[in-house]
Amino acid sequence: MAPVPNPCYRFISRPEGFPDLSKDFQYEDSRTIDPDTVDLNGGFLTKTKFLSVDPYMRGRMDPGTFMEWTPGQIWDGFGISEVVRSEMPEYQPGDILYGYHSFEHYNLVHCVEESRARMFRRLENSEGLPLSVYLGVAGLPGKTGFYGLKAIGEPKEGESIFVTTAAGVVGQTVCQLAKAWGLKVLGSTGSDEKVKFLTDEIGIDHAFNYKTASTAQEVRKFGGLDIYWDNVGGEVLDLALLSMKQKGRIVVCGHIAQYNDQEKYGIKNTWEMVYKDVRMQGFYVFTYEEQYADEFYATVPKLVAEGKIKYTEDVTVGLENAGEVLLKVLQGQNVGKAILQM
Ligand SMILES: NC(=O)c1ccc[n+]([C@@H]2O[C@H](COP(=O)([O-])OP(=O)(O)OC[C@H]3O[C@@H](n4cnc5c(N)ncnc54)[C@H](OP(=O)(O)O)[C@@H]3O)[C@@H](O)[C@H]2O)c1
16 A cells, blocks of 8 residues: 555644644644554554543643643544554454554554553443543543542442532533432533533533532532532632531542633632541542453443433544644533544
């Protein structure tokens, strides 16, 4: 086969605040690859099908951050692809893989890049789900909700939970698992359409639009919280601290309200944790991968196939739109899991 196009999407310069699409990223369509002859060097070659665009990517653009991107490098993140050729016995042509991908049409994974090769999982998909679901509720965001709720939230039937960014993928998963496990659920989100999804589709107990309603009033009205699932940080975390019940748990999952702010909000209400024995704990999804991954894959895809876990997706076609999709996510304009389809 003659060389075929292998476009990629690059990170060019570090944004201050929200990324500037005219200068911070670049779509490069002049690269090529010959899938038949490219040296696999003991690894494998895949053709990308879907890529996941996630809020944490903004953090990776700042210097000194965890898994920092360096200017000039190709974006990377979770994706789904099909094996084209392989020199690794565990992956065969035609296999569908979920794992850590470079944002390009073809991914060449050398087995010498051992840690990267280990980050791929062959999807059996016996439930016949659309593959993109394995980037959403049945992928990293779903795992985040599942692992975090089990390991840190320690939910018990009859308890109450408040979930921020409740209509996002992590939030949707947490809300639905919490309902399935017998909790009373309050969710906040940024539009009336998303509120409707939470109450009418997912059936949580109460949801509100934090842009038009007062979070303080809504949380007070709902009553004390056994669990606060924090996706936003800042002022909302401070407010939630005031409503925690005795021995409450705060699951610090993300701080999306702070990612683009140069000045960080200073939390004032931590004293509430002292006399109520409240535990606040951050967690990183991969820490719990070994402990919960098999249970997750045995549980969640089945619940999705049975319609017991619902989901929404925001799919955009074309790698060249990666930056625009990330900006949408950072501005709350996505409705459901933000996915790029090749
Ligand atoms: N701990 C971990 O290992 C881990 C792993 C994955 C993700 N996370 C975190 O989980 C959270 C949710 O991620 P996701 O993938 O499910 O994203 P998502 O909810 O699908 O998308 C982001 C959403 O955040 C909300 N948002 C954006 N800017 C905001 C702001 N300034 N203030 C308040 N809300 C804002 C918007 O929803 P609204 O319209 O509702 O505002 C937006 O749709 C993020 O904080 C992410 O960093 C943590």
